[in-house]
Amino acid sequence: MTNQLGAEQIEEFIKDTFEDNYRTMRLEGGHGLTPDIREYAFQQVLRYWQKLQHIAENVTDTEVPLVLPNQKTPKGRRYTIEGVVDILREQDRTVMYDIKTHDADYVRENRELYEKQLNVYAHIWQELRGQPLDETAVIATSFPGGLEQAIKQGDPVTINSEMLKWDPVIPIPFDRDHVKDTIADFGMVVDAIEDKTFSAAPLTTLQRKEGGSLFATRVCRNCDARFSCDSYRAYAVGARSRKETRFAELFATDEAERMTRVAVNVDAAPAPSEAD
Ligand code: SF4
Numbered sequence: 001m002t003n004q005l006g007a008e009q010i011e012e013f014i015k016d017t018f019e020d021n022y023r024t025m026r027l028e029g030g031h032g033l034t035p036d037i038r039e040y041a042f043q044q045v046l047r048y049w050q051k052l053q054h055i056a057e058n059v060t061d062t063e064v065p066l067v068l069p070n071q072k073t074p075k076g077r078r079y080t081i082e083g084v085v086d087i088l089r090e091q092d093r094t095v096m097y098d099i100k101t102h103d104a105d106y107v108r109e110n111r112e113l114y115e116k117q118l119n120v121y122a123h124i125w126q127e128l129r130g131q132p133l134d135e136t137a138v139i140a141t142s143f144p145g146g147l148e149q150a151i152k153q154g155d156p157v158t159i160n161s162e163m164l165k166w167d168p169v170i171p172i173p174f175d176r177d178h179v180k181d182t183i184a185d186f187g188m189v190v191d192a193i194e195d196k197t198f199s200a201a202p203l204t205t206l207q208r209k210e211g212g213s214l215f216a217t218r219v220c221r222n223c224d225a226r227f228s229c230d231s232y233r234a235y236a237v238g239a240r241s242r243k244e245t246r247f248a249e250l251f252a253t254d255e256a257e258r259m260t261r262v263a264v265n266v267d268a269a270p271a272p273s274e275a276d
Contacts, residue, residue: 014049018079020044044143044150052139055097061087066124073187077194081186082123095135096125097169102222104140107170114138115172116182120173137171200231207235 018041026032033041047057068081086097098118100107107114118136123130147162192198206216216235226232 010049010218012047014046015042018045028180044141047143047147047151047163047166048141049167051163051168054137055088055169058088058090059086059097063165066121068120068124068128068183071183071187073191073194074184075191075195077187077188077190079190081122081124081183083117085125086123087125093134094132095137096122096133097137097139098172099139099141100222101142102138102140103142104144104166104168104170106218106222107138107140111172113171113175116168116178116185118172119174119176119178120182120186123176123179133174135171136174139170140168140170198223200229203231203234203238206231 022033022038049123061086064087066083068086070184071079071081075077083098088095088097088100098114098121100114118138121182122133124138126133143167144162147159147166149198150158201215201219206220208215210218220226220232220235221228223229223232
């Protein structure tokens with residue numbers, strides 16, 4: 001498509017597709033977005049395209065399912081590891097991308113957390129599928145704060161300079177030697193889940209600052225379980241900043257419909273304030 005269409009036509013296509021998707025989701029789910037959140041979501045898609053145009057145009061295999069079946073936990077339970085990645089093959093080089101909704105700085109500072117998962121995917125791709133691989137990387141789709149502010153202010157010069165600063169592609173080294181350990185770690189997690197010995201961190205941990213950021217921001221914001229987590233709920237309800245108060249209002253009227261709105265708004269919103 002990109003060979004036939006110019007940048008303006010592609011952006012028009014993105015806008016139309018975004019609107020179509022939104023209409024479908026609204027009809028199917030019965031929930032709408034506030035205009036500001038909808039515009040924020042659209043800007044994220046558009047800027048993501050502008051920033052990663054090269055990868056988007058050249059990716060050769062999208063949403064490739066990777067499966068490692070028949071694994072055994074230390075307690076003898078059978079389980080399967082599954083993942084989805086994108087592959088780009090270009091001039092004899094093959095790169096595997098794992099797309100995360102996480103903050104790029106967070107990924108950069110915590111590469112080891114992502115390394116394990118990507119190592120397993122690389123193992124499946126190379127060893128089980130017999131495919132070449134030269135590099136693995138995470139694409140972090142969360143909007144940087146500076147770019148978000150620039151878009152809000154609508155100043156094209158600042159938007160341009162923030163776009164140049166934004167670097168959402170984080171190379172992650174892969175090492176075959178770690179694969180066995182990582183699979184063993186997964187097995188222990190499966191046992192802990194099945195034995196129901198997992199518990200959320202206490203509220204005091206969420207409120208604790210480490211390395212300049214709160215646990216609630218650094219860890220919980222990337223946790224898929226946060227909308228059903230009592231500690232995160234208590235954190236949001238007790239928070240004092242404007243954004244968190246907004247979460248708190250949503251949490252306070254706790255029907256399923258409200259939780260869906262929380263999910264949509266929290267995912268679209270920037271990180272909770274570190275101010276306090
Ligand atoms: S939101 Fe996730 S990471 Fe944070 S306390 Fe709850 S379970 Fe743990």
